[in-house]
Every structure is written in structure tokens, then in C-alpha cells.
Amino acid sequence: MTNGDRGNGIVMGFTLSAIFWLIVGLLVGLWLAAEMVFPALNFAPWLAFGRLRVVHTNGLTYGFAVAGIFACSFYMLEKLTRAPLAFPALARLQLWLFNIAIALAALSLFAGMNTSKEYAELEWPLDIVVVVLWVMFAVNVMGTLIRRREKQMYISLWFLIACVVTVAVVYILNNLEVPVNLTKSYSAYAGVNDANVQWWFGHNAVGAVFTFPILAMFYYFLPRSTGLPIYSHRLSIIAFWSLVFGYLWTGAHHLMFTPLPEWIQTVGLAFSIFLIAPSWGSVVNGYYTLSGNWDKMKSNYLTKFFVFGITFYGLQTVQGPTQALRTLTSYFHYTEWVIGHVHMGTMGWVTMIISASMYFMTAKIAGREVHSEKLANLHFWLILLGQLLFTVTLWIAGIVQGAMWKAVNPDGSLMYSFLDGVAAMYPFWEIRLFAGFLYFAGIAVFAYNLLMTARPRPLAT
Amino acid sequence: MDASRIYERPILFAIAAVAVVSVGTLVTTFIPLFMPSTQPVSPLVKPYTAIEVEGRDIYIREGCNNCHTQTVRPLRTEVARYGDYSKPEESAYDRPFLWGSRRTGPDLARIGGKYPDAWHYRHTPNPQSMFSQSNMPPYAWLAETKLDTSYTLRKVKVLGYGYDDAEVARQLSAFRRTVTGPEYASAQIRSQVTPAALRGEVTELDALVAYLQKVGRDLKEAQRAAAGPATAQAAEERNPYAGNRAAAEEGEKIFEGNCKVCHGEKGAGGFGPKLATTKHKFGGTDADLFTTVSGGRPGGMPSFLQKLGKDRIWKVITYIRVLEREGGK
Structure with missing residues (x-):
């Protein structure tokens, strides 16, 4: 067996799973966006906004992003260790169990079985399945690393290890709950502590799922697809350790001005500002990697995905800490602004990097060039425009909403009722729905292009 | 040992990573678990009754927290819009907490006692009938579904509110008598939205309304009692616009x-x-x-x-x- 391609079938299995759950998650997202404008679309209990929103967030986080992370991780592991995947049978089992779990997760959330804690809504039996899946993944990651034939572990592997341990710690501790029956449980924590643990998890799920492994992909696939080495090893060391250290302090910026003790809020805010530095360490490292070779933006179709992806990461990691500032959070929190913020990260950074990595891997594994660079370019422009229209619209909506909530008359009474604020949102929600369609069109092009690249070769006769 | 050797040892690296993520976790999350400031209790805030627990579980099942927050921030316009800002002891019995993260709809931390039950019986099944510009989903099926109380006892036991079996049974039957009785102040609207077969039963909507009327009510009542009858504006005796x-x-x-x-x-x-x-x-x-x-x-x-x-x-x-x-x- 040749080094480093034992896992190809598994990589493609997770890639195709990711695409499937991406399409499902986005269709649910479109339905939700339409419900904001046409509440009559909530015509069945399982289609009501409150249940469906959870299917959208979980479907895309766990179904799409985590499957994409599994696919890219197995691929990078084999390449960067020059060793075959340690336990391929275990990985195959993981692939099947993963898809069954996500399907059950979606069905249970449609049925209203949820714990209410954001991104940790799955009820306890599925929590156990998630932990089992994660242990299976960790065994393969650590096993392959131990048997590696490359002395040094490359940066991407550091981020991968950080992802494995952080997800394990935050997921287990936030999901401690006491079962009532098979489909219902109560959190082990109460009130203020439950909120604190939840947002410590909530923020670090973002860190360990939407940041560490995506940076791992960025540090691996950008040099591989451009042929340019990463600018600075030393910068990546500093950025890595300070990022991993700083992340775990910041959850409380989701709870500014709540009954959470004020010192925890302030510590969370301070570390959020601190995090700008390591985040931009990776951004700068990416930009300098291309310095002198910016023509790659034109000559290599994947480069722009990575450059725009890391740019959105850079904007995201400035916007996030900034909106945690007390003056700004008092204005923006609970408005559409935050929804815009999240979607820049997920639609811009995460999806751009994962889709470019998938093009690269699929073409390599299929042993051919991407089916169509033209379609890949079309995919890029559609998701870029869709995302920008989506996020900028919601930022403006958030500014309008925040202003209306805060507007007072000269005598100190409120200028607008809450309903006035809702009514003002409709034009923005309509544009957001349109932007969602644009984005979805881009993803449909992506799915087609990737499937055509991956399709089996006709047998030579 | 040369520090750079860590990049050659995956197990050591994983241990180091756990250590690094543990510091912030310990300080901001673990230690606060045991501090008095994160778990204050107040005799003014009472635990949920069995029926309010069931109502709260419907709120959770339907994901109401995805659009409604339950925490009023100590900001001038927020207190003006919703009422007094939220205190930590108000969430003492909340497992899970339901503070939320987005206000597509208004905050609900002070909804208890704000409107009569009848308001909720009309609004929840069909918000647009009261506010044409609202985009809240209509939750008509809650009134068409009998409340399942087969796990109520277990739920209350798990939550540890200290009611025994007899007390839970008493609470459930007392509530049923109240909402199904002819003297119930909201009886007319309740029977309009509840199918005939369920009018003598407790529906999911009944439980949800009971929960909504509990949210924030304890503190409000305590404050009202402390302030005495509302005579605050006694000085404002005459309408400056009379006849205008x-x-x-x-x-x-x-x-x-x-x-x-x-x-x-x-x-x-x-x-x-x-x-x-x-x-x-x-x-x-x-x-x-x-x-x-x-x-x-x-x-x-x-x-x-x-x-x-x-x-x-x-x-x-x-x-x-x-x-x-x-x-x-």
C-alpha cells in the first residue's frame, strides 16, 4: 500500500456527506428566511420557526462543517504524516454512524426534542452518540500521528489536535444533564451558571469547529494549491498558542449586561480584544505567503477562495471583539446585526475555505483536474455576492433596529413600540431572502461541479 | 528538553493543549460554579409549580427562546420598555436558563401579570389577529393538544422543587378546575380557541399561559407590595389638555x-x-x-x-x- 491514500474513500465519503447536509441546511435556512417575511409558512408544528432554526444551525454546524472537517482532517493527516490512516475500518464505521446520527438529530429537532441550549440542543442520547463519534475520530487522529513518518508535526496538525481536545472538553461539560426520559432532560446547572457554562461552550464551539480546523485547512491547502510556503513558522507558533489560550476566556461577551457577575463579563471582554492579535497573526501570515505572487489570484482558481476566506476571518475577528464593547453591545446585541456577523463567518470564511479544500482534495483523489474552473469561478462570485448582500443588509437592519429600540422623546418616553421595530425590518428581511437564494445558487453550482469532478471514470474498453 | 520537541510528540502536544485551554475555563467557568454570586437565592422568588414546569417545557420544545429573550438589561430604554432589569436570583430555578440571544420578538422577562390570560389565549394561536404586522408563528395547535402529564412527577423530582406526589396531583387538579371552570376570567376566549372535546381538559396552551404568567411575576409583586398602592403621580391632578x-x-x-x-x-x-x-x-x-x-x-x-x-x-x-x-x- 502506498503511503497516505488509504483514507481516500473515507475522505470522499465525508465530502459527499458534507455536501448533502450543506444543501439540506441551506434549504432549511431559506425556509426560515421566508418565514420571517411570511409567517403563514409556519403551517405545521415541525415547520415552525422555533424548531426549524435549530435544525438549520445544527444541520450546518454538525452536518456540514463537522463532516467537512472530518474529510479534510483525514486527508491532511495522511499527507502530513506520510503514514496511512491508522484505523480505516473505524473511520468507515464513523462515516456511517455520523450520517445516521445527523439524520436522527434532524428528526428529533423537528419533533421538538431539544434542550434549548444553543448549538447544544441535541437531547442526551444523541449527545452520547456525538461523544462516541468524537472518540472514534480522536483515536484515528492520535493513532495516525503516533505512527507518522514525518518527524515534525506541521501547523495544521497542531490546530487539528487543539480542535480534538477543545471540542471534547466543551461539549461534554456543557451537556451534563439529568434525564427525565429518553427524549427529555434538564441541565445539571441552574440559572446564571447554566448561562455561563452555555456561552463558554457556545463561543468555543465556534472556536474549535469554525476556527481551529478551518485554519488547519487554510495553512495546508493554501500552500498546496499555490505552491508557496507559509510566510512565517514563528508567527504561526505565537498565533497558535495565544489563540488557543485566549479563546476559552471569552464566552461571557455573549452575556454582556445580563445578571452574570460583572467581573466575568469584563474578563470576557478583555480577552475578546486580546484575541484580535492571534487571529490577525494568521491573516497576516496568509497575506505575506502570497506577497510577490499576487498574480496567483488570477492564475490559480482556488487562491481567491483562500484569500477572501481569510479576509472574512480577519473582518470577523475584528467585528466580534468590537461588538463586545459595552457601548456597542448595548446597541447591537439582540438585533439583526449579530445574525449578519455570524453569517459573514460561516458563509464567508468557513464555507469558502471548506469548499476550496474540497475542490483540491476531490481533484487529487479523482486524479483529474476540477470539472470546470469556469463553474468554480461562478460558484465563487455567487457565494461572495450572496454573502455580502446578506450580511451588509442585516448590519444595516441591526443599526436601524438598535436605533429604534433606543430612541426616546424629549420627555424620556420611548419613541417606537416594539412592533414599529418589527415593521421596519420587512424590507431588510426581503433582501436577505433574495441574498439567500443567490448564495444557494452558488452552492448548487459547487455541488454539481464537485460531483462531476468526483464521478467515476468510464471503464476503458 | 528543547521546547520545540513538543512539535514532535503528539501525546505531549495534546496534554499541553488541554492544559492551555483549561486556564481560561477554570477561571471564568469552573470557579464561578461555586461562588455565591452565581447562585443567589431569594425568598421572593418561588419555584415553578408542576403546571408551570410543563408550560416551560412547551416553551422549550417550541424553541420560543430562539426569538424571545428573558433578560432585561440595566439600560435606560430597556427598563422603560420592559420593566425592571433582571436579577440573578430570578433565574435560580431555571434549568436550563432561557435568557436567549435574539429579539425577533420582544423580551419576556416581565411578561408575567402584564396582560390577562385572555390576551395570551387570543395572541398565541393567532398573533396576526391582534397585530397585523407581527411575524410570530401562529401556535394554534397548542390549544388543540391535551397536555401530557405522565412525566410531570418525574420532572418535578429531577428539578428538586420539593413537592411530594400528593402535592403535584393537587396542583394539577386545582389548575384544571381553575381553567375549565365557568368562573375563570378568560373562559370565553379560552373556549373559542379550544376544541369542544378538550374544553374540560388541560391543554398545552393552558400550561404555556400559566408559565408565561409566572415569568418575572414574583419580583414584580414583591416590588408592588413594597411600593404600596400606586399613588406616585398624585401631584399630577389635572389634565393640561382638557377639552383640547x-x-x-x-x-x-x-x-x-x-x-x-x-x-x-x-x-x-x-x-x-x-x-x-x-x-x-x-x-x-x-x-x-x-x-x-x-x-x-x-x-x-x-x-x-x-x-x-x-x-x-x-x-x-x-x-x-x-x-x-x-x-x-
């Missing part, structure tokens, strides 16, 4: 936007009492009406002082005087 036609017209617009939904078209009455009459429930002098509108009254009249301000309240009262005359005809 322009003010009455402005008052009509304010009435349409804030009062009509409960007091009906032209004050003909609805969930709230008829206003097109000279007989007012809490007194009909300028001072009485001002006190009622500005401070609210128990049983479902919200306070409008912070929301509307004195000036607009007097304009509404000017309009109510017009309605009184028209109603008398």
Missing part, C-alpha cells in the same frame, strides 16, 4: 397603537374594560385615570409611564374623555 381637540386627535392615534388591542375599537371593551363610559373600574377623575395608565393595575393593565411619558398619557386621557361622551350617547 388637537390633543384628543393625537390621543386617538396613541390609543390605536397602544390601547385598542385590549380595550377595543373606540374603547368598546375587550380583554380590558370598556372605556367609552363614565364608570371606570379604578375611578374616573383625571388623577385616577392617570394613575391607572401610568402605573398599571393588577390583573393585566400594564404600566405606560416609561413607554409613553406623561405628555402622551394626558393626550390619551383627553381622547378617553371624548369616548366617554360618545359612549354616553
Whole structure:
């Protein structure tokens, strides 16, 4: 067996799973966006906004992003260790169990079985399945690393290890709950502590799922697809350790001005500002990697995905800490602004990097060039425009909403009722729905292009 | 040992990573678990009754927390809009907490006692019937589903609220008698939205309404008791706009936007009492009406002082005087 391609079938299995759950998650997202404008679309209990929103967030986080992370991780592991995947049978089992779990997760959330804690809504039996899946993944990651034939572990592997341990710690501790029956449980924590643990998890799920492994992909696939080495090893060391250290302090910026003790809020805010530095360490490292070779933006179709992806990461990691500032959070929190913020990260950074990595891997594994660079370019422009229209619209909506909530008359009474604020949102929600369609069109092009690249070769006769 | 060797040892690296992520975790999350400031208790805040637990679970099942927050921030306009800011002890019995993260709909931390039950019986199954611009999903099926109480006892045991079996059974049957009885103040609207077969049973909507009426109520009642009867605006005795036609017209617009939904078209009455009459429930002098509108009254009249301000309240009262005359005809 040749080094480093034992896992190809598994990589493609997770890639195709990711695409499937991406399409499902986005269709649910479109339905939700339409419900904001046409509440009559909530015509069945399982289609009501409150249940469906959870299917959208979980479907895309766990179904799409985590499957994409599994696919890219197995691929990078084999390449960067020059060793075959340690336990391929275990990985195959993981692939099947993963898809069954996500399907059950979606069905249970449609049925209203949820714990209410954001991104940790799955009820306890599925929590156990998630932990089992994660242990299976960790065994393969650590096993392959131990048997590696490359002395040094490359940066991407550091981020991968950080992802494995952080997800394990935050997921287990936030999901401690006491079962009532098979489909219902109560959190082990109460009130203020439950909120604190939840947002410590909530923020670090973002860190360990939407940041560490995506940076791992960025540090691996950008040099591989451009042929340019990463600018600075030393910068990546500093950025890595300070990022991993700083992340775990910041959850409380989701709870500014709540009954959470004020010192925890302030510590969370301070570390959020601190995090700008390591985040931009990776951004700068990416930009300098291309310095002198910016023509790659034109000559290599994947480069722009990575450059725009890391740019959105850079904007995201400035916007996030900034909106945690007390003056700004008092204005923006609970408005559409935050929804815009999240979607820049997920639609811009995460999806751009994962889709470019998938093009690269699929073409390599299929042993051919991407089916169509033209379609890949079309995919890029559609998701870029869709995302920008989506996020900028919601930022403006958030500014309008925040202003209306805060507007007072000269005598100190409120200028607008809450309903006035809702009514003002409709034009923005309509544009957001349109932007969602644009984005979805881009993803449909992506799915087609990737499937055509991956399709089996006709047998030579 | 050379520090760079860590990049050659995956197990050591993983241990180092765990250590690094543990520091922030320990300081901001683990240690606070045991601090008094994160788990204050107050004798003023009571645990949920068995039926309120069930109602809360429906709130969770339907994901209400995805659009409604339950924490009023200590900010001027927020306190004006919703009421007093949230205190940590108010969440002492909340497992899970339901503070939320987005206000597509308004905050609900002070919803308990703000409106009569009837308001919720009409609003929850069909929000657009009361507010045409609302985009809240209609939850009509909650009134069409009998509440499943087969796990109530277990739930209350897990939550540790200290009710024994007999107490839980008592709470459930007492609640059923209340909402299904003819004396129930919201009986008429309840029977409009509840199918005939379920009118004698407890529905999911009944439980949800019971929960909503509990959210934030304990502290409100304690504060109301401490403040004594609402006489705050006793100094404001006379309407500066009395008989002013322009003010009455402005008052009509304010009435349409804030009062009509409960007091009906032209004050003909609805969930709230008829206003097109000279007989007012809490007194009909300028001072009485001002006190009622500005401070609210128990049983479902919200306070409008912070929301509307004195000036607009007097304009509404000017309009109510017009309605009184028209109603008398």
C-alpha cells in the first residue's frame, strides 16, 4: 500500500456527506428566511420557526462543517504524516454512524426534542452518540500521528489536535444533564451558571469547529494549491498558542449586561480584544505567503477562495471583539446585526475555505483536474455576492433596529413600540431572502461541479 | 528538553493543549460554579409549580427562546420598555436558563401579570389577529393538544422543587378546575380557541399561559407590595389638555397603537374594560385615570409611564374623555 491514500474513500465519503447536509441546511435556512417575511409558512408544528432554526444551525454546524472537517482532517493527516490512516475500518464505521446520527438529530429537532441550549440542543442520547463519534475520530487522529513518518508535526496538525481536545472538553461539560426520559432532560446547572457554562461552550464551539480546523485547512491547502510556503513558522507558533489560550476566556461577551457577575463579563471582554492579535497573526501570515505572487489570484482558481476566506476571518475577528464593547453591545446585541456577523463567518470564511479544500482534495483523489474552473469561478462570485448582500443588509437592519429600540422623546418616553421595530425590518428581511437564494445558487453550482469532478471514470474498453 | 520537541510528540502536544485551554475555563467557568454570586437565592422568588414546569417545557420544545429573550438589561430604554432589569436570583430555578440571544420578538422577562390570560389565549394561536404586522408563528395547535402529564412527577423530582406526589396531583387538579371552570376570567376566549372535546381538559396552551404568567411575576409583586398602592403621580391632578381637540386627535392615534388591542375599537371593551363610559373600574377623575395608565393595575393593565411619558398619557386621557361622551350617547 502506498503511503497516505488509504483514507481516500473515507475522505470522499465525508465530502459527499458534507455536501448533502450543506444543501439540506441551506434549504432549511431559506425556509426560515421566508418565514420571517411570511409567517403563514409556519403551517405545521415541525415547520415552525422555533424548531426549524435549530435544525438549520445544527444541520450546518454538525452536518456540514463537522463532516467537512472530518474529510479534510483525514486527508491532511495522511499527507502530513506520510503514514496511512491508522484505523480505516473505524473511520468507515464513523462515516456511517455520523450520517445516521445527523439524520436522527434532524428528526428529533423537528419533533421538538431539544434542550434549548444553543448549538447544544441535541437531547442526551444523541449527545452520547456525538461523544462516541468524537472518540472514534480522536483515536484515528492520535493513532495516525503516533505512527507518522514525518518527524515534525506541521501547523495544521497542531490546530487539528487543539480542535480534538477543545471540542471534547466543551461539549461534554456543557451537556451534563439529568434525564427525565429518553427524549427529555434538564441541565445539571441552574440559572446564571447554566448561562455561563452555555456561552463558554457556545463561543468555543465556534472556536474549535469554525476556527481551529478551518485554519488547519487554510495553512495546508493554501500552500498546496499555490505552491508557496507559509510566510512565517514563528508567527504561526505565537498565533497558535495565544489563540488557543485566549479563546476559552471569552464566552461571557455573549452575556454582556445580563445578571452574570460583572467581573466575568469584563474578563470576557478583555480577552475578546486580546484575541484580535492571534487571529490577525494568521491573516497576516496568509497575506505575506502570497506577497510577490499576487498574480496567483488570477492564475490559480482556488487562491481567491483562500484569500477572501481569510479576509472574512480577519473582518470577523475584528467585528466580534468590537461588538463586545459595552457601548456597542448595548446597541447591537439582540438585533439583526449579530445574525449578519455570524453569517459573514460561516458563509464567508468557513464555507469558502471548506469548499476550496474540497475542490483540491476531490481533484487529487479523482486524479483529474476540477470539472470546470469556469463553474468554480461562478460558484465563487455567487457565494461572495450572496454573502455580502446578506450580511451588509442585516448590519444595516441591526443599526436601524438598535436605533429604534433606543430612541426616546424629549420627555424620556420611548419613541417606537416594539412592533414599529418589527415593521421596519420587512424590507431588510426581503433582501436577505433574495441574498439567500443567490448564495444557494452558488452552492448548487459547487455541488454539481464537485460531483462531476468526483464521478467515476468510464471503464476503458 | 528543547521546547520545540513538543512539535514532535503528539501525546505531549495534546496534554499541553488541554492544559492551555483549561486556564481560561477554570477561571471564568469552573470557579464561578461555586461562588455565591452565581447562585443567589431569594425568598421572593418561588419555584415553578408542576403546571408551570410543563408550560416551560412547551416553551422549550417550541424553541420560543430562539426569538424571545428573558433578560432585561440595566439600560435606560430597556427598563422603560420592559420593566425592571433582571436579577440573578430570578433565574435560580431555571434549568436550563432561557435568557436567549435574539429579539425577533420582544423580551419576556416581565411578561408575567402584564396582560390577562385572555390576551395570551387570543395572541398565541393567532398573533396576526391582534397585530397585523407581527411575524410570530401562529401556535394554534397548542390549544388543540391535551397536555401530557405522565412525566410531570418525574420532572418535578429531577428539578428538586420539593413537592411530594400528593402535592403535584393537587396542583394539577386545582389548575384544571381553575381553567375549565365557568368562573375563570378568560373562559370565553379560552373556549373559542379550544376544541369542544378538550374544553374540560388541560391543554398545552393552558400550561404555556400559566408559565408565561409566572415569568418575572414574583419580583414584580414583591416590588408592588413594597411600593404600596400606586399613588406616585398624585401631584399630577389635572389634565393640561382638557377639552383640547388637537390633543384628543393625537390621543386617538396613541390609543390605536397602544390601547385598542385590549380595550377595543373606540374603547368598546375587550380583554380590558370598556372605556367609552363614565364608570371606570379604578375611578374616573383625571388623577385616577392617570394613575391607572401610568402605573398599571393588577390583573393585566400594564404600566405606560416609561413607554409613553406623561405628555402622551394626558393626550390619551383627553381622547378617553371624548369616548366617554360618545359612549354616553
